[in-house]
Amino acid sequence: MHKNNYYFTAFQNVALRKKITLIVIISLLLICISFLINLHFLTKQYDNDLYDANAQLLNNVITNIESQMSTIADISSYVTADTSIQESLTYLLDNQENTKTAISRRDAYEALYPYMFSNEYIKSITLITDHDIITMGENFPSALVDLDTMNNQAIQNAGRISWESGKTANQSTYCVREIRELKYVKLRKLAILYIRIDMEQIISDALEDAGYAADVIDFIILQNKEQIYPNETSIDISSITSDWDYDTKSYHMATIDSQKKFIISGSMRYVDWDYYYLRDYDRIFNHITRAKYATIFYTMLISMIALLLTNFSVQSILKHLDYLVVKIRQFGEGITKPPKKNYNYENRTDEIGTLHRSFDQMTHSVKVLRDENYDKQILLKDTTIKMLEQQINPHFLYNTLDTINWMAQMYGADDISTMALSLGNLFRVSISQxxxxxxxxxxxxxxxxxxxxxxxxxxxxxxxxxxxxxxxxxxxxxxxxxxxxxxxxxxxxxxxxxxxxxxxxxxxxxxxxxxxxxxxxxxxxxxxxxxxxxxxxxxxxxxxxxxxxxxxxxxxxxxxxxxxxxxxxxxxxxxxxxxxxxxxxxxxxxxxxx
The missing domain is CATH 3.30.565.10 (Histidine kinase-like ATPase, C-terminal domain)
Incomplete structure (x- = not known):
């Protein structure tokens, strides 16, 4: 408490000019701090809004991709249930090499034709039996894929779809499922269906439909933490995202090859793939950053200009108060003539003009009163002397009234006695001090x-x-x-x-x-x-x-x-x-x- 009183007293003793300047500086500083805090929150809100906008567009991309994959999955269902394909594959399973196996192989091949061209993203459709491979479209690269692993996965799924990609599928994407015999519900294994799709074209078209350009965006898909799209990229997304807290937020900032990236992550529920959307942060935020720094610069510049203008204004105002202080000090010392000042306060209507005019009027009134009081004191002294010279001793008056009262009582004049006594009492109270x-x-x-x-x-x-x-x-x-x-x-x-x-x-x-x-x-x-x-x-x-x-x-x-x-x-x-x-x-x- 004593320390606070010390600072308060010290502030009170500071010159008024310094007080006003200090108050202005503190006010400007608080305004700047408040502005910077608001700017920070606005920028943060802009980041969130940008994320929401991109997340919405990206959601459209993912929906488009999943829609195309769902269409291909439906095509695979039609292929597995196709009667001609079922009959051809059943015959091939039950019969070895004869004249009719070639015809059955041809029938199966021709049955794939309408499915092959039902979707623009299908590159090939392949049926793999225990003894043969039937392909419509591009040649099936059986020597380049891990066929055993993919077949075993399809058999384990028992007719359910699986999506194979990455190294196992030679960086291609396949819709894989087992074809079983449906006649009499025998459910014997007839073949493994492989539908090879152009995933790169699906993603490219989906991004283009959403308004993205390939030169400003990287879109990466992981399956079981293995990158399956694109086939070649210099970005190791797994190492970048290993320490991310996905429960807190779905977007992050990361520096990749000395470039700051804005990254949004998510999952494709239909195929259980993880995707990462990368955009050049500088292209998105450079104008915001420049605007932020420009705003800070101009804020500081305007604050400095405001401080200088305030100081100039305070100086121009306080010089008149300083002059008033000089006049008050000289008046207190008995100097009635104010110092010369080439400024006329008579026509000034603000508080400063009022103060100067009031003080000048007060000094004039005090001078007049002082002169009048001096004259009155002289007159009072003369009057007092004359009154003392002419004053009648009040005791003489009281004694006279007492004598009248005594004589009236002696002669039985009660009325005169009462009047004399009462009059004496009145005089005593009237002239008492x-x-x-x-x-x-x-x-x-x-x-x-x-x-x-x-x-x-x-x-x-x-x-x-x-x-x-x-x-x-x-x-x-x-x-x-x-x-x-x-x-x-x-x-x-x-x-x-x-x-x-x-x-x-x-x-x-x-x-x-x-x-x-x-x-x-x-x-x-x-x-x-x-x-x-x-x-x-x-x-x-x-x-x-x-x-x-x-x-x-x-x-x-x-x-x-x-x-x-x-x-x-x-x-x-x-x-x-x-x-x-x-x-x-x-x-x-x-x-x-x-």
């Missing part, structure tokens, strides 16, 4: 002194009642904020009327505030009273100015949501003073701690 916030109980004591004087004046016409439970006496309120409200009620309700005036002081509690209410009969408030007084649309009478002063004091102390409000209800003019609960509690705790 205590806090601006006092307990509600203290404010009510002050109000009671005021009411005592007014009751002597108005007698029974004034009915005053305080309806505030003692539980609220310890809340704090602004000093001398209730008496002006009661005085305002007296002025408007009794100065111009001889009727009895009822004044009631009460308190209500809401969720987050206290509401002190002064209600009186004999008058009514105008709508929007405070606004009219403040805007001078209504001339204040009596303590009207005092109301605006009280409202301003409350808003300054507590906030604009508190203050005075006025309304009329049921013949009463009601003024409401609102103060917050929490402020009063906090001030009370602070007062108790002190």
């Amino acid at each position: 205590n806090n601006d916030l006092i307990h509600l109980e203290t404010e009510l004591d002050f109000l009671n002194n005021y009411i005592q004087i007014q009751k002597i004046r108005f007698k029974e016409r004034l009915q005053f009642e305080i309806s505030i439970p003692k539980q609220y006496y310890q809340i704090f309120i602004p000093k001398l904020c209730i008496q002006p409200l009661v005085e305002n009620a007296l002025i408007h309700a009794m100065e111009h009327s001889d009727e009895t005036c009822n004044i009631e002081l009460s308190i209500e509690e809401e969720e987050n505030k206290y509401l002190l209410k002064v209600s009186n009969t004999g008058s009514a408030f105008e709508d929007d009273l405070l606004e009219k007084i403040e805007q001078h649309t209504l001339k204040p009478e009596g303590s009207g100015v005092g109301l605006t002063n009280i409202s301003s004091r409350i808003k300054l102390i507590y906030g604009t949501e508190y203050g005075l409000s006025f309304y009329n209800k049921n013949g009463y003019a009601i003024v409401v003073l609102s103060i917050p609960k929490e402020y009063s509690k906090e001030h009370n705790n602070s007062f108790q701690t002190t």
